[in-house]
Amino acid sequence: MNYATEFKKFATSQYIFSAVRITLAIVVPSVIFAYFGILKEFFLFPLATSFVGLTDQPGPFVRRRNSLILAIVCFFFVALIASIIKDYPPLIYVEIVVFGLFFSIIGVYGQRFAAVGSLSLVVLAIFIDGHLTGTDIIKSSLIFLAGSICYLLIFLVVSTIQPYKLAGQMIGENYLLLADYLKIKSKFYLDKPEFPTLYSEVIAEQIKIKNLQEETRETVFKTRKIVNESTTTSRLLMLMFLNSIDLHEKLMTSDSDYKKIQESFGDTGFLKIISEYLEKLSAELSNIGIALQSGTKAKPILNIEEELHAVFQDYFDLRNQKMNSDNLENFMIMRLILVRITDISEEIKTIYKVFSQDQKLAKSLSTGLDLEKFLPNTQKLNVKVLWNNFSLKSSHFRHSVRIVLALLIGYLFSKLEFLGIGHSYWILITIVAIMRPAYSTTKHRNLLRLYGTFAGAIVAYLLLLGISNGTILFALLMLNMILCFSFLKANYFWAVFFMTIYIFLSFNFLNPGNVNMIFKDRIFDTAIGGLVAFGVSYFILPVWEHTQNLDLMKKAAKSNLRYFNAVMDFFSAEKIIIEEYKLKRKDAIIDLANLSDNFQRMISDPKNQQKKLENIHQFVNTSHLITAYIASFSQYSKSAKKYPEIDFESWNRKISAELLRTSLILEQKKFHENIREESALQPADSVQKLMEIRKKEITESEISNLRDPNRITHLTELKNLQEILELIYDVAKEQRKGAEKLEPETQSTMVKQ
Structure with missing residues (x-):
């Protein structure tokens, strides 16, 4: 680190x-x-x-x-x-x-x-x-x-x-999360990677990126100074954020069949070179993010062009030594991986150019998008919305009932004189701070608050016993306040830890000499509040995460189908509306992250409430792969008309039918037999014939030592396109089979008590 x-x-x-x-x-x-x-x-x-x-x-x-x-x-x-x-x-x-x-x-x-x-x-x-x-x-x-x-x-x-400060910091944080995302991706190329662990890390990072993108989207698109003003700063901030979204899609396209790549190139040492280069690109993204957060101009850490050139030279050396007719397809896959890495590198170079704040670039910036359509969906301030939630079917209402009961119980405890509670409001504050609509979140925060309070109380106790200088204590008070507020959103344990210390120090300034009483009250009251919050969350109208699964799976399946159709339009329709495509992409990524987030919380629920855990896990993983492979497929949209050798119409019908079958199964609807027939279509591609011709050429003649990183053979692109389509179909088929295993009662959206 x-x-x-x-x-x-x-x-x-x-x-x-x-x-x-x-x-x-x-x-x-x-x-x-x-x-x-x-x-x-x-x-x-x-x-x-x-x-x-x-x-x-x-x-x-x-x-x-x-x-x-x-x-x-x-x-x-x-x-x-x-x-x-x-x-x-x-x-x-x-x-x-x-x-x-x-x-x-x-x-x-x-x-x-x-x-x-x-x-x-x-x-x-x-x-x-x-x-x-x-x-x-x-x-x-x-x-x-x-x-x-x-x-x-x-x-x-x-x-x-500082009207632009927050927007700049949030956009910078987007780049920092993308850097972390790329760093995780680099580990897939290391020796003997732990694939399940890495996929879990990728999904967790996707959730963070989605949540931050939603917050940043609202901040950027709803800030009049950024949207309406024609200043260089406002336009560049808008450009940087839109670039971060496009870069996110490019990073998703780097998904490949990693197991196959490891089998093909694991013993060559070349995969380690790719991993190291991706780590360097990750460092560049971190550099950009830090510069945006601090409001300074970023300069490249390394010469990206030279580093990429060295990677390509290693690839060409390996190709000349190892490639033959038997492993031709493997080298084609590797060549396309390098193309995607090149795209990411070019994107980062472009972002550095933007940091030069070229006036012409800033003034020429026009998104051409209706930004209102890209804003997060929020409930309007309508009394009817509030009234409609006064029902046991509403998770918000059930949470409100739990809060009320927990506060009543907590207040009753505070009035029991034999307990000798000195700061009764700490019990109620603990309950409010811990309890969340989801049991899993409440349980997690409960433990973090208990551990943070206990650790912070011990440290504060020792500080007050060992330090009597008021100036030093005041400096520690300020430092702990800053750290507490800094970690409040990012890391709850450390927020509570520093909060406990500054509360002790504050009470010491107001009423010196009562450290023993404060220590006892803080620990005791927090424990009582935690027990009340846990008990009420578990027994009173709980909302278990498995009850949300079906709705989120339906949304993810539908949005992936719409995303795929939007990309396919580039290969069939004459006129494409870029805005509509980007909206479908946004919806697919958001719905995927929501599903993944819900699954992560479900893991923290009691074992008896983790319904069909393995099946849901499979659905989450396949949803992630489908979205990533569609993103990879979309990278060919600019040159969509150049591939007559691929039967896009049949692929469209075949994959759409398979994705539609999954949606209909989740909806518990019957589907016509022709959907099953379309799913079994055999596209009339001519790629395999071309591959046989190329393999014969390699067998009969020497491989040419061309070392042009920008030269990609048409056959390589064709083969990759076909492989991506096959991957999308195979994963969609696997997802559909998984959906079939979900029993109707498991698919219930009713909240179970």
């Missing part, structure tokens, strides 16, 4: 940038209040600032601003109501039910609303028993409101000064 590069990734990321902003927004007012000796009195000010800051999700300026305003209103309202009725226990239980239900179910409108809802419940937990309110409710509420508004003002100032 290159630790310097990893540090640069972290130091220039949106997470550290956001964390520093939130930390300064909290610390600066706190220092001022401490200077005047009123920090304890105004403690709610920085607390409110931190809560509002945590709702600031990446996205377009307008949506971020509106969600912050919504958060301020919700927080103030909840804090005021909770403070007013804190002395009336019956009303407190009503308050928990009403607020718990409402602020959980508004998650139907997306992650932004879900974040506001969750933090509103955290505000409820803090104000529910009046520990922090004091006797003057109006004064405390206004201080809390002022702290909330403080973050909004800071956000507005920073967004005005």
Whole structure:
């Protein structure tokens, strides 16, 4: 691992940038209040600032601003109501039910609303028993409101000064994930690769890329300054993001029959050369990503052209020594792998040219796309949408019920005097932080929070025992706050670890000498909250991941069929609408990632809820291969009319019929016999005849020592095209057979209790 590069990734990321902003927004007012000796009195000010800051999700300026305003209103309202009725226990239980239900179910409108809802419940937990309110409710509420508004003002100032910063960081992160993706791909060419492990890593990385692309797509396409302004920066950012999407497709095209390649070239040493070169390209992508995140210009680390030339020379040497009529097809496959690697290399070189910020290039940029069509699907703010989710069939409603019950149980525990709980709100905060609609996610976060809290508490305890210097402790407080907010989205364990340390340090500044009590309360309350969250998630209206499988499999199967048809249109239709093709590509990648993500969560469910695990796993793997092979096939779309030797019409009917059969099986619909007949079609290709002629030529004459990397024989392209079509069909057939093994009751979409 290159630790310097990893540090640069972290130091220039949106997470550290956001964390520093939130930390300064909290610390600066706190220092001022401490200077005047009123920090304890105004403690709610920085607390409110931190809560509002945590709702600031990446996205377009307008949506971020509106969600912050919504958060301020919700927080103030909840804090005021909770403070007013804190002395009336019956009303407190009503308050928990009403607020718990409402602020959980508004998650139907997306992650932004879900974040506001969750933090509103955290505000409820803090104000529910009046520990922090004091006797003057109006004064405390206004201080809390002022702290909330403080973050909004800071956000507005920073967004005005650096309008492109977030977009640049998010686009840069896209390139960093693509670099990781390419690095995983490079391992397929190492000696004796672990194929199942590598395929799992590829699928996991696809999920990350999809999620980030969705967030970035919204940020870039919904930011008026980027879409409408004609500045060099705005146009280049748009170009960089669109290039990252196209590069992602090119990286997917690098999928091949790796087992066959290993059998053919594993003992030659050439595969290691390819692996090393792909790692170098991965480093270049990381370099580009870091430069985008930091807002600097990127320069190539290596001379890509020279490195690629050296790879080709090794290939030509190997070809001249080893190629014969028996292994001709293997060398054709290898030649096409090098073509794809060349395409990736050229794409990276083009991206570096964009970094030169050529004015002509920027001004000539025009996507020609209706960007609105590429935005993520989000629920509109329609009351009917919210009302329709008040049903046990809705996973959001079931989650809301679980939240309410867990908060009620947690609050009851906090009132049991014999437990001696000193900070009861920590139980409720733990419940809100851990519980998610999916049991698997709740279970995972539960363990991470417990481990992170325990480890952080021990470290904080030792720090407070060993360090008495206030300046050092304050520096550690700031450092841990920054690290906590930085890891909150990326790594929950470390976020909780650093959060626990800074909470200990904060309480020490406010009330020195109570480290033992804080240690006991923090561990004990977290354990209680975790147990309550786990028990309620498991026993109360659980939503198991296997109940989502069928819908996601249907979507993945349909989108792959549409994606394949869109690519096939290049080989048959006279006029192709590029926008429609890119939309189909986007849908296929998103649906594949959603299916894969659901499967990953299903693995964390109880064993008795992992229905047909092997069959679902096979479907996920075949879906990934079909999407990747279609992406490989699409690379020939520019020269689609140059291959009359391949019967594209028959291949289209054959593969479409097989993909359609899978969809119909999942829908539990009968299909006409002609679909089965079309699936069994034998395309009238003439490639094999040409191959026999070429093999005869090689047998009868010496191989010419041509060393032109840009020269690809027409027969090599034909053979590769035919092989890709055969791979798509074979994998589609395997997927259809797997779908047939899924019993009707396994395919139920009803939520089972």
